[in-house]
Amino acid sequence: MIRDVLRAAGRSAGLAAGVYLAFVGVRGSRLLVRPEVRPFRPDPAGGPATPADIGLEFEAVRFTTDDGVTLSGWLIPAARETRTAVILMHGFSGHRLPELAAFVPWLQQRHHVLQFDFRGHGESEGDMVTLGAHERRDVAAAVRFVESRGLGPTALFGVSMGAAIALLAAPDLPVAAVIADAPFAELHHPVASRMRQAGYPLSSIGARLVVGGAMLRARSRLTDPIRAVARIAPRALLVIAPREDRLISWTQSRRLFEAAGEPKELVVVEGAGHAEAYAVDPVAYRDRVLAFLERHLD
Numbered sequence: 001m002i003r004d005v006l007r008a009a010g011r012s013a014g015l016a017a018g019v020y021l022a023f024v025g026v027r028g029s030r031l032l033v034r035p036e037v038r039p040f041r042p043d044p045a046g047g048p049a050t051p052a053d054i055g056l057e058f059e060a061v062r063f064t065t066d067d068g069v070t071l072s073g074w075l076i077p078a079a080r081e082t083r084t085a086v087i088l089m090h091g092f093s094g095h096r097l098p099e100l101a102a103f104v105p106w107l108q109q110r111h112h113v114l115q116f117d118f119r120g121h122g123e124s125e126g127d128m129v130t131l132g133a134h135e136r137r138d139v140a141a142a143v144r145f146v147e148s149r150g151l152g153p154t155a156l157f158g159v160s161m162g163a164a165i166a167l168l169a170a171p172d173l174p175v176a177a178v179i180a181d182a183p184f185a186e187l188h189h190p191v192a193s194r195m196r197q198a199g200y201p202l203s204s205i206g207a208r209l210v211v212g213g214a215m216l217r218a219r220s221r222l223t224d225p226i227r228a229v230a231r232i233a234p235r236a237l238l239v240i241a242p243r244e245d246r247l248i249s250w251t252q253s254r255r256l257f258e259a260a261g262e263p264k265e266l267v268v269v270e271g272a273g274h275a276e277a278y279a280v281d282p283v284a285y286r287d288r289v290l291a292f293l294e295r296h297l298d
Contacts (some may be wrong), residue, residue, distance in 0.1 A: 002120040009171060024195075024206040029213025032191065033128050035093045040122045047101050051076050054105055059286040063117070064146040066138040072102075072123035073116030073142075078107045085112040085151040087142050089162030091275060095122030099159065102278055106286050111293065112151050116142055118165070130190070131161055131187055132168040133220035139169035140164070147174075157289075160275050164225045167256065171231035173273070177296040178232055179289060181240040182275050185226040185252040185259075187211050193247050202286050226259055233261025238289070242272035242280075265292065 042049050051058035051074055059075045073096065078084070086107050088099050096115040107113050116137050119126030128134070139156065144153050153176035158166035163183035170178045171254050184190050190270055193209035200206060229237070237260050241253030249270060257266040269277040277286045 001019070017052065021202065021206055021209055024200065024202075024208035028191065028195070028206065029156045029217055030211055033130060034120075035129060037093045037129075038095060040095050040097070040117075042101075044095055047097065048096070050074070051100060051104065054101070054109060061114075061116075061145065063116075063141050065141040067134070067137055069119045069134075069138070070125045070136055071116045071119065071141060071222055071261030073114060076104055076113040076115070078112045079109045080113060081255070082298075083153075084110070084293070085114060085146045085150050085154045086112045086157050086293065086297075087116075087146065087154060089116075089139070089156065089158035089166060090118070090121070091160030091162055092129070093121070097122075097273075102158070107288070111147075111297065112149075114142055115144055116291055118162075123278050128218060130214070130218045130220055131186060131222060131284070133218055133222050133226070135165045136169040138222070139165060140173055143173050143175060151195065152176075155293055157181075160185045162257075167225040168223060170235060171228055173237060174205045177236040177293065179236070179238045179240070179292065180193045180253075180256070181277055182242055182245060182248055182278050183208045183225060183239065183253060184248045185255045186224045186228075187222055189252055191247050193249075200249060226255060234263070236292070237264045238286075238292045239243050239264070240277050241266065241268045242274060242277045243268050243270045244275045247274040263296075264287050 048054045056076055061073050061075050062070055064070045090096050095117050104113050117124040118138050120129045155177040156166040156175055157179040158219045159181045163180035165176050167180055188207040191210050192203045195203035195206055238258045239253045241250040243250050272280040
């Protein structure tokens with residue numbers, strides 16, 4: 001009798017878990033590929049809306065990927081005589097304005113800077129986000145655009161999702177260096193972190209189902225950066241790991257660094273949360289990035 005009750009309870013629990021995980025996979029994958037993106041306006045309010053707001057010349061540019069998506073961005077000329085260029089890339093559900101305020105003023109002192117919004121973000125076309133599967137084409141189009149202006153050598157510089165996409169795109173592009181700030185090594189890792197923060201049980205299993213569902217929705221394989229990072233060499237790689245990151249553990253950066261070939265550098269920033277490495281120590285961050293670019297672009 002007791003055995004029958006336990007067996008029935010086990011079947012009910014298994015059925016409930018299966019229904020729950022199916023719900024998580026369907027709902028989570030939809031939110032992953034069609035997120036609620038932030039509107040294209042300064043955040044926080046009062047920040048710069050264009051490079052002109054911080055005293056920089058710029059050209060509003062548009063260029064098209066090989067699958068027909070038109071992307072919007074800015075080309076900010078260097079303050080000195082050079083052909084070197086940095087392509088600056090934003091994070092998930094964001095746009096280019098935060099990086100404009102934080103990074104462009106000191107990057108353009110030495111290099112031309114191209115900022116653009118990934119497909120499905122900011123002022124660019126597109127309605128689906130694939131965290132690299134299709135966005136690699138965005139990066140390829142950005143590199144072609146820079147080359148069309150007679151610029152190069154070029155570095156890719158990404159934050160969070162932008163960092164992961166830079167790692168995925170770089171092996172197949174004529175770039176000289178990559179800077180990845182707070183990248184994930186495996187996509188299911190930040191998905192699981194978000195689920196735990198929101199109180200969802202079985203987050204590790206659920207995250208893998210979300211990523212699997214996202215692949216079905218995108219009709220593309222969502223490749224993890226850990227599978228691509230070794231092919232970046234012999235191009236230089238700088239990985240920046242915020243030590244207190246609760247979305248993407250700093251150990252994800254360490255894994256990427258260990259899997260990469262030379263030349264490579266890893267910087268662990270103590271006291272920094274997700275994408276906060278620059279905010280914790282702007283001078284040290286700027287000096288490290290500029291020194292890296294000088295070695296590998298100049």
